[in-house]
Amino acid sequence: MVSLDLLKRIEKNFGSFDKLKILIAATSKNVDGNGWGILAYQPYSDSLVILQCENHEKLTQWGAIPLLVIDVWEHAYYLKYKNKRTDFVDALFNIINWDNVAMRLNDALKLTR
Template structure:
């Protein structure tokens, strides 16, 4: 629990504090009409708010029991990736191979009505407009260094044992209703 608390409090909490500060700075610039720094604070907000959103999804994607996708989610996985094992292999590979820090993301792309995978460096880079994240894998070093040291691959492999596919399925149902 202590490891998760550090991750949650220090890293995720830092993103929340950062986003709040960024918003305050943007608001101050708008109120004074001095827009010299607004570009800087907008970029910082993108970084911090993306971190907050992805961490918020990450926490709910975890459970203490192994389960597999079922129902409509499984049907879409099979349609878009061929099988659950192929999705797992693909998502695992892109998560392990993120350059530096970032995320592996399973998302729903409403424009194509398909599930898609993203390899996201940092928080705000390499996205597809309109993709709704359903499952995220945090491969920033802070997510795994206490338990797995520098072994990102082991962390990703072990994470599949505690993914809450029921929550992922709920996110897909919501995404389908929104599109």
């Protein structure tokens, strides 16, 4: 379950927890090639954002602190899911530790104040 503070920020930035899940899943599933879908905190706007990073160098995200990173490089899912990246991303929502995401947000807030 999501902590109240994290849930408030999610609702402020994305409308609802379900919308966040839809957006980060779509972002992760649609990485062109290999990379990551990222839920991050942007201090300059005091907001949560969803970012997409391809490979190691493309679309590097500066000015954002990662809170949750979904690895969609083939090594993360191929043994179990083969080429079904979408099934892998959907299954991740059953194991994400939202308390850890909330802790990372609190740490990010401390760093930027």
